[in-house]
Amino acid sequence: MTRHIRHAAVFCALLLLALLVNAARVQVVESSAYDDNPANRRDSIARYGRPRGDILVGGAPVTGSRDTREQLRYERTYRDGPLYAPVTGFASQEYGTTFLEHAEDDVLSGVDPLLAPFPLWSDMTRGRPAGGDVVTTLNRRAQEAAYAGLRGRKGAVAAVEPATGRILALVSSPSYDPALLSGNDAAAERAWARLNGDPDRPMLNRAVRQTYPPGSTFKVVTAAAALDSGMITDLDEPTDSPAPYTLPGTTTRLTNEGGGCEDAPLRVAFEWSCNTVFAKLGVDVGLARMSRTARAFGFNDEGVRIPFSVATSTFDTSLDRAQLALSSIGQYNTRATPLQMAMVAAAVAGGGQVREPYLVERKTRRGGATVATAGSRPLRQVMYPSTALRLRELMEDVVREGTGTNAAIPGATVGGKTGTAQHGIGNAGTPYAWFVSWARGDRDMEPGVAVAVVVEDGAADRGEITGGGMAAPIARRVMEAVLRS
Known part of the structure; x- marks a missing residue:
């Protein structure tokens, strides 16, 4: 009998x-396979089992969480x-995350180790801290002014604080409501199909x-290259520029929208946006210098993140002289x-x-304790200070008496530059209206805001599309919002 008990005990030990x-x-060797299995819903259930952290603008949340009482309990x-x-982008139970919801997902979902006051204890208990909050650099009034100024037209606005790099406004139009994609029901599926099929994107x-x-x-940029190189030393000296200007090595003649551009000084050419003067300037400066200057401004930099990625702005570095002439006027x-x-x-x-x-000022725990800050951003020398001083003067002339008078703000110094960008095969597309600018309040030591506006309004009459007429008023509203706040 004892022998049978011993055999049974050994057998049970072997089974154990x-x-x-x-x-x-299962738990060690094949854990990753089970974690990645689409049928495993444990992570999703845990992820949506508690409220997500918030994204804040001006100290107030612009996101939240709704308790659905379902298995995936909380929706954005x-x-x-x-x-x-x-x-913000969107945070969808079905379609994932984008923009800040994606870039800061670890903080917002509560899995970032910085959020755990006792990391070792959290590892042992496999607990997840409450989602943290992300505080943005946005200026609420500037964001609202940009959105209202576009009035649903296709286009975009970006505004930054020159001294710090803080992004004050970031608007794209037409837009959409991210809440439509938050859930995983048929309504979210229909919204996804409709938004992706919309030709206005x-x-x-x-x-x-x-x-x-x-x-x-x-x-x-072209003016900065010419001034930095010493090719232009006097803003009021004639530039020896023909009008029209024949592109080098071709029979193509470049013209201007208005008159008075032949041999125009840089001040006049900048104020009235003479294509012929700047095309010739770009050729005279040369491809190497133009490429270096464009790169210093940020063109051809593939690593820009704010913290989500930004499309690369490009200046072609393999141009012939005719192409360089066109590139130097933004074409x-x-x-x-x-x-x-x-x-x-x-x-x-x-x-x-x-x-x-940068777009994120700091990250905090749910109670408000800061766990990470933006810190000082890298400083880049783009041009000589003397060049920047003269470009300020030129941009102020544009707003005071040139093509950008619609951007003028009483009680502030404003500099700007208009643009009407041709595009499409044979430039047949409806032009884009551009305006870039900066503003300094009369009581301020330095400019407090820099803005860029682009409007791609396909419904407008081609002859009525100008940067000064369509984009400058939007820039003015954004700059006023920042200066007054």
């Missing part, structure tokens, strides 16, 4: 050992969803993910995001220096 070995195999909600969609973030030919606003292959052109204006406003743009 086999169970432990199999448990170790948005306050003024279309206004902030280019910043409301989910496209035109402020940072769309590049445009910058047109005459790029003449700020041919030259492309820029509105955020990039806001940084161009910020470099002028900042005395030739510019800081990398």
Whole structure:
């Protein structure tokens, strides 16, 4: 009898050992396979089992969480969803996350180790802290002014603080309500199909993910290259520029919208946006110098993140002289995001220096304790301070008596540059209206805001599309909102 008991005990021990070995195999060796299995809903249930942290603008949340009492319990909600969609993106149970909801997902969902006051204890208990909050750099009034100014027309606005790189406004139009995609029901599926099928592409973030030919606003870069190189030393000296200008090596003649551009000094050419003067300037400066200057402003930089990625603004570095002439007036292959052109204006406003743009000021635990801050951003020398000083003067002339008078603000000093960018095969597309600018309150030591606006209004009459007429008033509203706040 004892022998039979002993055999049974050994057999049970072997069974227990086999169970432990199999448990170790499942939990250690094959854990990743089970974690990645689409049928495993444990992570999703845990992820949506508690409220998500919030994204804050001006100290107030623009996101929230709604208790559905279902298995995936909490859905994301948005306050003024279309206004902030280019910043927040969406957090969907079905379609994932975008923009800040994606870039800061670890903090918002509560899995970031920084949120755990006792990391070792959390690891042992496998507990998850409450989702943290993300505090943005946005200026609520500036964001609202930009959105209202576009009035649903296709376009975008980006505004930054020159001294710090803080993004004050980031608007894309037309927009959408991210809350439509939060759940996993049939309504979210219909909204997803409708938004992706909309020819106006409301989910496209035109402020940072769309590049445009910058047109005459790029003449700020060309002027900086000419002044830095010493090719132009006197703003009021004739430039020996023919009008029309025959592109080098071709029979193509470049013309101007208005007269008075032949041999025009840089001051006059900038004020009235003479294509012929700046095209010739770009050729005279040369491809190497133009490429270096464009790169210093931020063109061809593929690593810009704010913290989500930004489309690369480009200046072609393999041009012949005719192509260089067109690129120097913001045409041919030259492309820029509105955020990039806001940084161009910020470099002028900042005395030739510019800081990398950023959108997140700090990250906090649910109770408000800060766990991470933006810190000081890298400073880049774009041009000589003397060059920036003269470009400020030129941009002020544009607003005071040139093509940008619609951007003037009483009680403030404003500098700007208009642009009307041709595009399409044979330039047959409806032009884009651009305006880049900066503003300084009369009581301020330095400019407090730099703005870029682009409007792609296909419904407007081609002859009525101008940067000064369509884009400058929007920039003025944004600058006023910042200066008054």
